[in-house]
Amino acid sequence: MNRIVKYGLISISILIIGLFVIYGIFISTFDLFGEPEKEILKTDCDYEGLRQATTFEYGGNAVTIPAIIVSIDLGCSDNPDDTKKKIVFSAEHTGGTTVETKWKSFDTLVVTYSDKLEPITQINKLTYSDSTLNVTIEYEEE
Known part of the structure; x- marks a missing residue:
């Protein structure tokens, strides 16, 4: 039982970190309000x-x-x-x-x-x- 909880927490942590990384990449490349040419x-x-x-x-x-x-x-x-x-x-x-x-x-x-x-x-x-x-x-x- 401990092994299932341990792997579950590790999987959720990796998922959350991955979502933060993807969100950071999306925000840094999104250019809706960029400076005009x-x-x-x-x-x-x-x-x-x-x-x-x-x-x-x-x-x-x-x-x-x-x-x-x-x-x-x-x-x-x-x-x-x-x-x-x-x-x-x-x-x-x-x-x-x-x-x-x-x-x-x-x-x-x-x-x-x-x-x-x-x-x-x-x-x-x-x-x-x-x-x-x-x-x-x-x-x-x-």
């Missing part, structure tokens, strides 16, 4: 190389909409640092819509976007601790 469409540095305007396209997932975003960060590099970006324009991305950026002067960025886009975020001025880095953003709808 990001694609850099264009980077545009100002005349002095102090600031960079970057246009991104984010794909959607189960809880987010596809978006097109313009951000400004300090410095000018091929791989902008995500933590230092300041988003100045965002809109839901529908097929065939465009957003263009161009530095009009040292401290003015012009964002031209398609009339099919409905902006979610539009910031007109960015201020930094160093006032020489402040940026004015102008928006034009085409």
Whole structure:
């Protein structure tokens, strides 16, 4: 009788451990709310190389909409640092819509976007601790 109980407890323990392992593998590979894919469409540095305007396209997932975003960060590099970006324009991305950026002067960025886009975020001025880095953003709808 002891032998049956002993083997029964060992079998149940192995079954429970196996279920925990299977559950862990399932949760680690399940990607319903994963980060949407990001694609850099264009980077545009100002005349002095102090600031960079970057246009991104984010794909959607189960809880987010596809978006097109313009951000400004300090410095000018091929791989902008995500933590230092300041988003100045965002809109839901529908097929065939465009957003263009161009530095009009040292401290003015012009964002031209398609009339099919409905902006979610539009910031007109960015201020930094160093006032020489402040940026004015102008928006034009085409």
